[in-house]
Amino acid sequence: MVAICFYFQVHQPYRLRQYSLFDIGNNDHYEDEAKNKAIMEKVAHKCYIPANKLFLSMLHSHPDLKISYSISGTALEQMEKYSPETLSLFQQLVATGRVELLNETYYHSLSSIFSPQEFKEQVQMHRDIIKRLFGVTPSVFRNTELIYSNHIAMLAEEMGYKAILAEGADHILGWRSPNFVYKPTTANIKLLLKNYRLSDDIAFRFSNRDWAGWPLTAEKFTDWVNQANGSGEVINLFMDYETIGEHQWAETGIFHFFHHLPEKVLSHPDNLFMTPSEVAEKFDPVGELDIHHPISWADIERDLSAWASNSMQLHALHSLYNLEGAVKKKGDLRMIENWRKLQTSDNFYYMCTKWFSDGDVHKYFNPFDKPHNAFTSFINAYHDMVLRLKD
Amino acid sequence: MKVLMMGWEFPPYNIGGLGTACHGIVKGLSKHDVDVLFLLPQIPYYKESCIKGLSLIGVNNIDLAPGKVKVKRMDAILVPYFDPSTWEEEKHKYFIYEKDNTLKPLTLYGKDIFNQIQKYAEQCEKVALAEDFDIIHAHDWMTFAAGVRAKEASGKPLVIHVHATEFDRTGGHPNQQIYDTERWGMHTADKIISVSNFTKGMIVQHYGIDPAKVEVVHNAVDKDNYVETVYEFxxxxxxxxxxxxxxxxxxxxxxxxxxxxxxxxxxxxxxxxxxxxxxxxxxxxxxxxxxxxxxxxxxxxxxxxxxxxxxxxxxxxxxxxxxxxxxxxxxxxxxxxxxxxxxxxxxxxxxxxxxxxxxxxxxxxxxxxxxxxxxxxxxxxxxxxxxxxxxxxxxNLNWDDSAAKCITVYNNVLRDSSW
Missing domain, CATH: 3.40.50.2000 (Glycogen Phosphorylase B;)
Incomplete structure (x- = not known):
């Protein structure tokens, strides 16, 4: 028997605007509202709305289909503001009872690395908004960008989660397979690992004509899934939801692929779909993993280097988290919210200089034309916050 | 007296001191009853500096004595303070204003900066043949070729004005082609104006110029239009x-x-x-x-x-x-x-x-x-x-005095070349 466990990440940050000298001390509105609205509307149009409708209809026609989502707090806020239709479709999905929601940090932040206290507050905030909008309380945790370590597993256990997701990175698995449930050495919690080969076949390679697997059909993919039968219990397919229609455009046939996948997968009597919490219930850990140094699902390195490696990123992160005590003591709710929005991991991703000259994926998602502008806009907003703290 | 002047930036579109200096000198000259025809390359518009509400201000809006100064745009693009390699890297960021006020990328223009310099020089030569003037005044290396071409075409004397040398700009690691252009310009000119004794020293030491050929005219600062602001800082x-x-x-x-x-x-x-x-x-x-x-x-x-x-x-x-x-x-x-x-x-x-x-x-x-x-x-x-x-x-420093010193230089050059 092999269970297919789909988890889709839904996230939109608040992108910062070019924050100028003349704004410092005069304007605590740091976001580019027009751009955020435009991007939410665009992604809703290309991905969220059509993909949600597709899954709704598939859940209707396949009683055994199950999927899961994690939707960041900043994405939910922007859906409420700019695309209520998207939000309402997500609510309908969850109402089917076969769509599970996961918890994460509200602001899609790196707080798990820099401040355990702030981390717990943001996870609680996310619990609250999920409860408010969907009426459910998740029992599985996924951290920003699948950042994971022994320490983070302990934090998740402390907060009562029964499972946590992570990347099935080669350098932590070695000879072992991601197609089983594991447990951390340090915590009593189930660990679900992403099968990055099969996940990335869909998320990254789907439309790549130079890839031997192209064109990827539901039949072909099901064959690959079936090969795990007998040598694995669960195949975790974790990916950005924006894969469907945004990263892989509709013209690539991605909707068609998903439309036919459940039928093909379920045509094999040993296959079934499970949500992360069901996987955690059903399977016992086959081994312990000891991960001191944080891993993630980003870039080839599968570490923190996309957000926290060059001097600008590190300086920005340390400066921001150094304000925590002062910001919370001041107790100004708007300032706390602004401080938390600045924590969104995307702000640091935009400062990444890794591969930048090769014009790869970092550049595609960067609203700034160079990482240095992302840094100066961030740090100028930071200056404004410091001034207000001194008021 | 009428001066044919060449410079590569001029307010409101300037990113460095050269534009400020050209503006000050031209303004001072116009007060001393000197006519100036200023030949300016197209001013590209730098994408990163796009500031909302900043629209193209016509040269007419600049505070110059009416009728004394004309600015003529040459069909060549020169971006101040760029060396050839930076130009290659950066040119995609530049835009140019079309007549209908739309921005168009710079891609249509020549491959390298020396192409543009030649193009600018050719057009200045044409103007020099068509216009009537007494003396040519060229600011910094990008316009030296234009100055020399205009001198050869018209037979009028050339004064070049050195605001900076390649040694200053590069911290002592000059680009050979730019250095050669500067040296050739300095040697071909009838007179050199330098902005300081410091620079005169550079010209003498690094370019082999007779100190007697170099006159120092210090810059000044424009005090008109000065407003003290109580700003929201x-x-x-x-x-x-x-x-x-x-x-x-x-x-x-x-x-x-x-x-x-x-x-x-x-x-x-x-x-x-x-x-x-x-x-x-x-x-x-x-x-x-x-x-x-x-x-x-x-x-x-x-x-x-x-x-x-x-x-x-x-x-x-x-x-x-x-x-x-x-x-x-x-x-x-x-x-x-x-x-x-x-x-x-x-x-x-x-x-x-x-x-x-x-x-x-x-x-x-x-x-x-x-x-x-x-x-x-x-x-x-x-x-x-x-x-x-x-x-x-x-x-006590003003551009009128700087301009007056320039006029003295012009008169001396004209006197010396009239025999």
Whole structure:
């Protein structure tokens, strides 16, 4: 028997605007509202709305289909503001009872690395908004960008989660397979690992004509899934939801692929779909993993280097988290919210200089034309916050 | 008298001191009853400096005596302060205004900067054949070819004006082709005007020019249109002392030295913010270095600030520091003084020859510069004394005098070449 466990990440940050000298001390509105609205509307149009409708209809026609989502707090806020239709479709999905929601940090932040206290507050905030909008309380945790370590597993256990997701990175698995449930050495919690080969076949390679697997059909993919039968219990397919229609455009046939996948997968009597919490219930850990140094699902390195490696990123992160005590003591709710929005991991991703000259994926998602502008806009907003703290 | 003048930037579109200097001299000449026909390349529009509400201001809007000055746009693109390799990297960021006020990318224009220089020179030659004038006045190396072509076509004498040499711009590592152009221009010209004795020394030492061929005409500072603003920087100024860097972020201006000075000042006082105004080829490096040094949370990178906002920026500051490693003149300290800001300037500058109510130190002596800066920050009386003294000095410097000296140079050249 092999269970297919789909988890889709839904996230939109608040992108910062070019924050100028003349704004410092005069304007605590740091976001580019027009751009955020435009991007939410665009992604809703290309991905969220059509993909949600597709899954709704598939859940209707396949009683055994199950999927899961994690939707960041900043994405939910922007859906409420700019695309209520998207939000309402997500609510309908969850109402089917076969769509599970996961918890994460509200602001899609790196707080798990820099401040355990702030981390717990943001996870609680996310619990609250999920409860408010969907009426459910998740029992599985996924951290920003699948950042994971022994320490983070302990934090998740402390907060009562029964499972946590992570990347099935080669350098932590070695000879072992991601197609089983594991447990951390340090915590009593189930660990679900992403099968990055099969996940990335869909998320990254789907439309790549130079890839031997192209064109990827539901039949072909099901064959690959079936090969795990007998040598694995669960195949975790974790990916950005924006894969469907945004990263892989509709013209690539991605909707068609998903439309036919459940039928093909379920045509094999040993296959079934499970949500992360069901996987955690059903399977016992086959081994312990000891991960001191944080891993993630980003870039080839599968570490923190996309957000926290060059001097600008590190300086920005340390400066921001150094304000925590002062910001919370001041107790100004708007300032706390602004401080938390600045924590969104995307702000640091935009400062990444890794591969930048090769014009790869970092550049595609960067609203700034160079990482240095992302840094100066961030740090100028930071200056404004410091001034207000001194008021 | 009528002057055919060539320069490569002119307000309102200038990113460096050359535009300011050309404007000052032309304005001064027009008051002395000299006609000027200014041949200006197309001014590209820099994408990163797009500021909302900044529209194209016609040259007519500039405060020049009516009828005395005409500015003619040549169909060539010259971007000031770019060396050939930077031009290759950066040209995609530039746009040009079409007649209908739409922006068009620069891609249609020539491959390299020397192409554009030739193109500009050819067109200036045509103008020189068609127009009537007495003398040619060309500013800095990009226009030297145009000046020489115009001289050969018209038989009129050529004065070249050296605002900076390749040695200043590159910190002593000149691009050979630019150096050759400068040298050829200097040797072919009938007379050379240099902006300081400092620069005259460079011309004599590095270009093999007879000192007698070089006249020094110091720059000045424009005091018209000066408005004292009470600007909305109250919160920033209340909480922090502001130390200003204003100039292109390039090796010549010593931005890396400014960072070291900042680190030393922060060692003594934490309530200081450092503001970088300007852009340039070293910008990314300086931003990264500030982060590496762990002082970027005390630095505001303001980027490019349009000309008409510059006085406001000075008025934010408590001190202006110009740590240039080689500054032919340096108008910015005069602008700071006009805005009543105490200044610390590099000894390696021309402006140090004309002002005394400021602190003059070696650019590399960060320790001392930091110490002097802290002294000024801590001592309002010292600040007051420097500001008042400097204001008096600045009031005695004006472009009319600089222009008058240029006219003397013209007359001498015309006299010497008339036999």
């Amino acid at each position: 109250n919160r920033l100024r209340e909480k922090f002392k502001i130390v200003l860097f204003l100039g292109r972020i390039t090796i010549q201006k010593g931005p890396d030295w400014f960072l070291h000075i900042a680190a030393r000042i922060l060692h003594e006082r934490k309530d200081v913010m450092f503001v970088f105004v300007g852009t340039g080829d070293m910008e990314n490096r300086i931003i990264e270095q500030a982060a590496t040094m762990g002082i970027a949370n005390h630095i505001i990178f303001a980027g490019h600030i349009p000309y008409n906002f510059i006085d406001k920026v000075y008025q934010v500051a408590d001190i202006y520091i110009m740590p240039s490693i080689s500054e032919p003149f340096g108008i910015t300290p005069l602008e700071a003084m006009k805005n009543k800001i105490p200044t610390i300037i590099s000894k390696q500058s021309g402006v140090a020859e004309v002002v005394n109510n400021c602190v003059k130190l070696d650019f590399w002596d960060c320790e001392k510069i930091a110490k002097e800066a802290i002294k000024i920050l801590n001592n309002p009386e010292l600040k007051e004394r420097l500001v008042n003294g400097a204001l008096e000095e600045v009031n």
